Amino acid sequence: MNEHEIIDRIRQLFPQRAAKIGIGDDAAVIGEQVITTDMLLEDVDFTRAVPIECIARKSLAVNLSDLAAMGAIPAFGVMDLGLPPWALDKLDAFLTSLAASARQYDFDLVGGDLSRSEKLIVAITATGWVSKRPLLRSGARAGDRIYVSRPLGASSAGLQLLQRGWLEPPRELPYAQRELAESMIRRHMDPEPEVALGIALASIDAVTACIDVSDGLSTDLHHLCDASGGGADIERERSPVFPDLASTGPLLGIDVRQAVIDGGEEFALLFTSTLRESELSTRTGRPVYAIGRIARAQGVRLDGAPLRAGGFDHFA
């Protein structure tokens, strides 16, 4: 079974009685409450070379990003922590960092479970409150504009550099490459969830659907279209690219198109609206980027050519 098939099987086996929105969106909605969970694993999602402060913040950020995609206000949650000896030695830095991040987003950690383990495991469950309404993946209609909330490509490129062992880029790199490499590595290790934007979008009726870019633009756009029952046409030209990635990325050996179109863990919001870019920017008080339109025809197309879901599947 691949990831998609497993999720389908789970949906089949577990009736979603309590849930307005159950398995299959970024988070579940039960009454006015939103709930989601994400687990980060050593040697799957990070290595022990990554600063423990970043692991702590990211383990919360991935959950808050799911709440953001629902337009929800962070509330409280719990954490399971599997600790190997190396992480136990750094536990205070981990907890201090997590606490600062929780405070920043007004999130209360109210419980958890501790265990020793061979690899570091951080599994957080976050609940939030529906703000004006839950933002779903399923509301997009033909003609709606498709938006992303920020330039893409840095996280996936940063991961490629980390996989070369570049926790710090080599000192002999030219300045511009080193600067770019550093900021992309940081973006991968320490992503910011779009909590405020999600809440703002939920308050705008003309925003029709939303998802966070965790699997990659191509894959998450497929998810949004599948849930909404339509297709999408996007333009490569219009997809915003992380600053300097287009010019300097290739010098670092980065496949820019792949990083922007298929790269996961961006934690930008991908959403649709009947409103124009300028109006949405005004109403949210920040830039947003129109990249295409929802279409009646099934499937996702990039510059007219079919675009397959190129994101990561744990079980493919």
Added chain:
Amino acid sequence: MNEHEIIDRIRQLFPQRAAKIGIGDDAAVIGEQVITTDMLLEDVDFTRAVPIECIARKSLAVNLSDLAAMGAIPAFGVMDLGLPPWALDKLDAFLTSLAASARQYDFDLVGGDLSRSEKLIVAITATGWVSKRPLLRSGARAGDRIYVSRPLGASSAGLQLLQRGWLEPPRELPYAQRELAESMIRRHMDPEPEVALGIALASIDAVTACIDVSDGLSTDLHHLCDASGGGADIERERSPVFPDLASTGPLLGIDVRQAVIDGGEEFALLFTSTLRESELSTRTGRPVYAIGRIARAQGVRLDGAPLRAGGFDHFA
């Protein structure tokens, strides 16, 4: 840091603003909602020799037992699943079993996160609703009777047998020993949470405090006393022992006293009340076992001698 010190540090770092009851009880209470989480790990909490159906049910049971200790009604929750190849092959049996158990307790699984991993990881977060009131660890007063909800010792003894490699006891064992061994192994692998009893106890005002026996009677009684601000006197004679364990356990090499007094993962409820055993049995419709009294004097005593918390500490 040992487990206790880590939890203290977490409590210090994370303000419990949203929570009526935060870190430190069996579950947190926020408004009318109860939330808890527990994670089971391969080679820490079970081995891959254990039937996957049991792992599935136990991963939910440990959470439902926390809800039971609060007197809460199971509602909904989420699951993080880290899957190694051997477990992916048995995933359908795992999910089918988990779904049956969820149905039995009226618990809805509404979301989750999947990952590949080297070892099987099952981290469930369960929420419930406060029934009449939340049962806390902190309400016991000097003179209250101390109760356990069922005979103890089987889970810890079953674990000892499992650690000998006895998933099935050897066929050459005498019948009585084999029967006992099988039922203790089953009790360890496939525990039943006391959900109905917890809800019943919450409806009885004269029940003053409650905790589940997950760390072991001696340790959990210390927890209850610490939270309530008193001490306890219990009698070995009165502690109910799993049927045939006292007579046949020693033939299997089981230290019966240790299994009953210190053995963890019993998932019985340990609670206090001003009521007599016969009255509590009548009102709950089932046997309960008085084992001693709450005392003004700090500390826990067994037959008058100080009893230390003998339970398992992951980080001791």
